[in-house]
Amino acid sequence: MRIAIAASTLAVSKGNAFALPNRQATIPTAPLPHPSNDSPLPRPPNRLPPTDHQMPTSSANLPRRTFAIISHPDAGKTTLTEKLLLYGGALALAGSVTARKNQRATASDWMELERQRGISISSTVLQFDYAPPSPPAPPELGTVRINLLDTPGHKDFSEDTYRVLTAVDAAVMVIDAGKGIEPQTRKLFEVCRRRGVPIFTFMNKCDRPTREPLELIDELERVLGIGAFPVNWPLGSGPDFRGVYDRLSHKVHLFERTSHGAYEAPVQVVGIDDDLIRQKLDERVYTQVREEIEMLHGAGESFDEARVLAGQVTPVYFGSAMNNFGVQLLLDGFLEHSASPGPRMSIGDSESAERMVSPDEELFSGFVFKIQANMDPRHRDRIAFVRIVSGSFSREMTVVHAQTGKRIRLSNAQKLFGQSRETVEDGRAGDVVGIVGHDNLRIGDTLTDDRTIVFDEIPRFTPEVFAYLHNPQPSNSKKFRLGLEQLLQEGVIQLLQIGTGQVKTPLLAAVGPLQFEVVQYRLKAEYGAESRLEPSRWTTVRWYRMPSGPPTPDWLPDLPSDATLGVDADNRPVALFADEWAIRNFTQRNEKIELSPLPFA
Numbered sequence: 001m002r003i004a005i006a007a008s009t010l011a012v013s014k015g016n017a018f019a020l021p022n023r024q025a026t027i028p029t030a031p032l033p034h035p036s037n038d039s040p041l042p043r044p045p046n047r048l049p050p051t052d053h054q055m056p057t058s059s060a061n062l063p064r065r066t067f068a069i070i071s072h073p074d075a076g077k078t079t080l081t082e083k084l085l086l087y088g089g090a091l092a093l094a095g096s097v098t099a100r101k102n103q104r105a106t107a108s109d110w111m112e113l114e115r116q117r118g119i120s121i122s123s124t125v126l127q128f129d130y131a132p133p134s135p136p137a138p139p140e141l142g143t144v145r146i147n148l149l150d151t152p153g154h155k156d157f158s159e160d161t162y163r164v165l166t167a168v169d170a171a172v173m174v175i176d177a178g179k180g181i182e183p184q185t186r187k188l189f190e191v192c193r194r195r196g197v198p199i200f201t202f203m204n205k206c207d208r209p210t211r212e213p214l215e216l217i218d219e220l221e222r223v224l225g226i227g228a229f230p231v232n233w234p235l236g237s238g239p240d241f242r243g244v245y246d247r248l249s250h251k252v253h254l255f256e257r258t259s260h261g262a263y264e265a266p267v268q269v270v271g272i273d274d275d276l277i278r279q280k281l282d283e284r285v286y287t288q289v290r291e292e293i294e295m296l297h298g299a300g301e302s303f304d305e306a307r308v309l310a311g312q313v314t315p316v317y318f319g320s321a322m323n324n325f326g327v328q329l330l331l332d333g334f335l336e337h338s339a340s341p342g343p344r345m346s347i348g349d350s351e352s353a354e355r356m357v358s359p360d361e362e363l364f365s366g367f368v369f370k371i372q373a374n375m376d377p378r379h380r381d382r383i384a385f386v387r388i389v390s391g392s393f394s395r396e397m398t399v400v401h402a403q404t405g406k407r408i409r410l411s412n413a414q415k416l417f418g419q420s421r422e423t424v425e426d427g428r429a430g431d432v433v434g435i436v437g438h439d440n441l442r443i444g445d446t447l448t449d450d451r452t453i454v455f456d457e458i459p460r461f462t463p464e465v466f467a468y469l470h471n472p473q474p475s476n477s478k479k480f481r482l483g484l485e486q487l488l489q490e491g492v493i494q495l496l497q498i499g500t501g502q503v504k505t506p507l508l509a510a511v512g513p514l515q516f517e518v519v520q521y522r523l524k525a526e527y528g529a530e531s532r533l534e535p536s537r538w539t540t541v542r543w544y545r546m547p548s549g550p551p552t553p554d555w556l557p558d559l560p561s562d563a564t565l566g567v568d569a570d571n572r573p574v575a576l577f578a579d580e581w582a583i584r585n586f587t588q589r590n591e592k593i594e595l596s597p598l599p600f601a
């Protein structure tokens with residue numbers, strides 16, 4: 001006989017329209033909360049048969065989940081992404097970020113340079129369908145369509161990550177349990193908090209020596225100022241990491257390693273008093289874990305889903321992405337406790353007011369949050385990634401491009417799975433679709449059926465590094481120009497023109513220096529164009545204007561020697577400075593001029 005644990009036993013309050021159950025919420029009959037005699041639970045058939053990747057075409061009514069994986073570099077986002085795909089049934093065999101020749105690479109680090117360096121450079125969308133366990137899932141749940149976005153951790157690529165955060169409804173924050181909270185994780189967390197994005201935490205790399213779990217939980221609360229609810233608790237760490245105790249189902253999941261973590265790890269699910277646990281754990285570790293679990297239990301805090309959805313509490317899962325430990329618990333836990341796609345604010349236009357656009361609205365709307373050229377060398381095209389906010393999408397539909405007011409036909413739309421793509425027939429709020437063939441689409445643009453809707457979701461950043469890019473092969477200038485032009489459209493570097501006369505010098509501007517390296521690499525790999533980078537002395541850019549409006553063309557500020565003037569890509573005047581002192585000097589000489597780290601609206 002099987003029983004389902006009542007939600008009340010778990011002290012979980014359901015706030016969202018539907019909730020996916022935890023796979024382990026159905027267990028062989030046993031008294032709760034301390035069943036002691038369970039046999040290992042056979043894995044239920046909880047997924048569609050794996051193919052290389054799966055993208056069923058008819059999906060109109062599937063529930064959606066759209067989330068990003070974020071963290072400091074190297075915490076294991078791409079590894080976790082790959083394992084979520086494995087457990088989600090979207091991959092039959094997981095690849096590795098450190099794949100050597102003839103080994104399988106990950107689906108999300110598809111770019112040549114990412115594979116060479118073993119780091120993520122660009123965010124990646126992976127859409128797949130996951131059939132969660134049934135039973136105990138209520139029959140109406142069925143399959144869920146997941147839009148998963150793996151993001152780069154390095155701060156030089158953070159502009160891309162911040163844009164992705166506008167397109168998702170939740171984030172999984174990965175923490176290296178040996179290190180705790182690192183600076184970039186903290187910054188990303190702050191952005192999520194400001195946006196009210198619910199955060200799930202995965203304490204990764206528990207197969208290596210970690211910091212004390214209680215200390216990690218305490219750090220989350222202290223440093224990030226968020227409530228932390230450990231949903232599961234690690235049994236040992238490093239080579240002694242044997243499994244986790246699931247505090248909601250009161251079950252212990254004992255893991256076994258598989259070769260390179262390419263396949264799902266076998267799991268035995270037993271009660272906390274089971275002899276098997278004593279056998280697997282060192283006496284000291286066993287005693288410590290029991291004490292910790294008792295202590296957490298004694299603290300009496302219950303899992304409050306409403307607070308999770310409000311971004312006030314983060315559910316914490318321990319595991320090891322590389323070894324596939326705890327990945328299934330994270331996936332099922334996330335699906336159970338996260339919410340379906342949320343609304344977005346429309347700022348309106350001169351004739352319409354600001355208002356929230358709900359996913360249930362009938363008319364289609366969405367916004368572009370990313371542009372990527374040459375994802376597939378065979379196509380050599382450019383994809384504008386659109387997050388659908390409301391209504392539904394169908395192939396060949398025409399929509400209004402809010403920025404130009406023109407109607408455009410979306411005849412070539414794709415759903416993406418890393419680098420692979422497939423024509424999309426339909427889409428719904430929460431989905432990310434790739435629009436091909438509309439070169440006038442820019443990051444931040446709105447596509448809509450409702451002319452009153454204009455989104456303004458995309459954050460802007462001030463470039464902090466500047467360099468000249470030269471073409472050392474004049475005979476190749478066509479390729480060089482085309483390549484640079486297309487890479488500029490991706491919005492990760494900007495082109496400024498320095499000088500005030502007819503002839504100006506192009507100057508590249510970016511948030512971090514690695515972006516320049518990527519541009520040089522991609523110019524060569526994708527366009528066959530060599531380039532030479534020359535550092536510049538400029539460290540700061542400011543847009544400037546007179547309080548009475550933009551300066552007339554023949555008017556120029558009084559310039560100190562370590563500053564220069566120019567224009568941005570939209571011909572707006574900018575000043576560049578060699579150091580802080582130059583900015584002060586400039587402001588003293590031009591008292592009436594207003595400076596801004598971003599273009600004036």
Ligand SMILES: Nc1nc2c(ncn2[C@@H]2O[C@H](COP(=O)(O)OP(=O)(O)OP(=O)(O)O)[C@@H](O)[C@H]2O)c(=O)[nH]1
Binds near residue numbers: 077154204
């Ligand atoms: N020991 C151990 N190593 C891991 C685990 N998960 C990931 N790694 C390793 O950590 C390194 C970084 O992993 P990635 O998945 O590339 O990390 P990332 O967060 O995607 O890194 P960026 O995208 O570059 O920010 C790789 O060498 C992984 O093999 C784990 O659970 N245990």
Ligand SMILES: [Mg+2]
Binds near residue numbers: 152
């Ligand atoms: Mg990565």
